[in-house]
Amino acid sequence: MLFGVTTSNTAARRTALDNVRVFDGNALTAPTTVVIDGTLIGADDSGAERIDTGGAILLPGFIDAHVHIADTESPARFTPFGVTTALDMTCDPAIVAGLRHTVGTTDVRSAGLGIVGAEGMHGKFLGEPAIIHGAEQAEAMVAQRLSTGSDYIKLVLEAPGEGGPDAASAKAVVAEAHARDLLVVAHAASPGAYAMALDAGVDIITHVPVGFPLPAHDIDRIAGEGRVVVPTLTMMEGMAAANGFADAFGAALANVGALHAAGVPVLAGTDANASPGVPVNPAFGESLHYELELLVRAGLSPVDALNAATALPARHFRLTDRGSIAPGLRADLVLLEADPLADITATRSIRQVYSAGLPVAS
Template identity: 35%
Template sequence: MTNVTFASVRIFNGREVVHGTHLRVADGRIDAIGNAEIVRPGEQLVDGSGATLLPGLIDAHVHLLPGSAQLAATFGVTTIIDQFSKPEVFVPELAAGSSGGAASVAAESGTAPATACSKAASVRTSGIGATAPGGHPSIAYAPFPTVSGPGDASAFVAARADQGSTHLKLIYDDGSGATLNMPSLDIATMEALIRAAHRHGLPVVAHVSTARGAVVVAQCGADVLAHVPFDRMTDGEIGSVARSGVAVISTLGLIDGFPVDGVMPLLAQPELASRLSFRWRRVLTAQANRWMPPEPPDGAAARYNATALHESGVRVLAGTDAPNPGLVHGASLHRELQHLVRAGLRPAEALTAATVTPADVFGLHDRGRLEVGARADLVLVDGDPTAAIDATQALRGTWIGGQQVDTASYAGSETELAGIRWLRATTDKIIAAIRDQWPGFPAPEEVTRDDGELLGYAVPLAGGWQATTVFGAALGPVTSREDAIELLRTEGLASLAELWWVRAIDHPDWRQARLTEVQPDRLRLHWADPMIEQPSGGTWYDVSDLEVKR
């Protein structure tokens, strides 16, 4: 492993800027912090002039999808803490991030050399969370084991520990915060789960959405709240939570799931948007064109709660809840830092919430800080994020265990495509479940011919309905439901024979093409330009790799 020294750099150790302009890495760990005297002949030197060196960022609240650990690392997030995933997803991600198991625990405790992969963030996971049968988040993840009462607690927690869970997630949410009605764990069951988790040495993260729920789970003995409550807390509720000693994960950026002037907030950040791949920009653009409530949340209550809890001594951890709509692993943590500063934290305090604090709360004592002996998870950014938090977005480079992250290997890869396909399938499953449980909920409607052939979809949006093809391209403007259905009946199939404008992952410009074969998730295209070399039958593309318009 190559040893490296960062020179002429501002060093933020996780809490403050320290004296010294040089930091040396040897064998994957921080070997020295000082000035030019620590430089050794023949070793790699990284010029940090005008830049700040930070601990690798930690996102304390994600849900995994294939490739999320690698995606996070491309944005300087070197550890992600998963708050509910099933084994078919978390096992490969643990392997990708070189996390989990005895070797990882030894490395994290400082008894073994850091062996992090040079591509992917380290992963901690709750595995499957504890919820009541039919409770949240069944519509996204079912089937999975659930907890019916206190008698199930010991076996449930033991099973999670056996599967490699590093903490327990429990869900206390009856849907009242979103005017829904869902089964939820009761207090006796939560207390039994918390006792069982603590016997296994697992911290407990409790999902709640309301101020009342936060007080209840804090009094039950939970260690971390998975969200700052979404409704404004009273002084009494803030005091009760603070006295319990519980920490709280912010997730203020959930409001980034709602577009501003038709654009998702993440795409309005030039530094972040430029680093997003074609596929993820397409995902965010599509998410901006979905049904949303007439008055989307503004997040004011959550921001108030975050600052009030912080000022009351509650440890605040930065977390995103990616990949909820509008959120992308890695990229959205930089937005979360902005939200924390907007809420009232100083930039240095927001940085601490994404470094030292989550490391301490989750027992990751070898990271989240720049000190001799710590694992060399590092982020180099232009400017001074302790003065202007937006500077975290100007990434010069990321190192995991002393190895520089290869940021170019994710975009356009099969790993990326697998993650986006997984997200698409999960979203479709959620929409179907919502329609089954709440028939009046606006959702895309299939429009078929008399013989049953699918013509496309009438899609509800904030301003009306839009007719779309079977592969999701808009056929016309937003209009009434009846007009959208009529457009599909008259043009749904005929339009497929037209020339379409297409921008593909392997070509940045809009070009015309014919659709020689159409499926919901992929298209075969033949480019109209006769000068383009291509197979006579056209070329297949996944719909994630295309933007298509009439």
């Protein structure tokens, strides 16, 4: 029937959130209406169920740009905290296979199995299938990741001599990934590993050195070459405390402040995990709110911190269907009682979360 599609769209749930102040990436709008039409943000409020929010604040759903999915139940643990997209940075591909493009629970993208050196901590943890022994293996390893569904490549770099992939292997992985239009996210937690990541040409660097300032010329390079950083301050603070050098965490905050001041896009990522043997296990979902507080402590404004968890990760991970509030985008939304532009901790004042249009109990 000619109008079959229209009929089914009309039957989809349509909700109008009235009297809502929308975070537009810069500020809150005057009270307005946002329409949820099925799984998307709509433009037509005819026939909608109307909800007067009483001037509540509406944000795009949060994106945590560094997590480790533990099992198929993990996504639902993020959702009540407003984290509607979780970017996994190493997981068994079989676990995440059914967790992409979800409705009603947190939507996942994943690196699948990372690529690591033989002698470092990660090599011992992940074992042979993750280990690259030389540049000649890069093509087969990247092709294998693509064949098992990886949305991007995770490359674990260490400072030279500390057991990570050598410089030639790192460069070859990046070249093979880019030949397949895959982004490369590099783990780098020391200035030496950062320099290696820059030399290899990775797209996104995750973690940030604790206790050591990043050299100014590397910060200039990160900015000048258009790289993006996901510092995972929650994890870095936890690791510093677990290793008895909590005082060194101030340098991590200073590094993030310097990167941000240089114009480097800084994304919110927590390293949330439930991995046995990892000494710090930031909680799924809840930890994103703490990461936003740490980003503000590092020198980001509340507006910058909100963008670090919404528009910026969407842009830099090429998730073009989300990250802001506009008709046609996924209806991933967080309705708040209090204003996070005045106090970033207000991101915790969640009244309602929508995951692809479905209301989720908070």
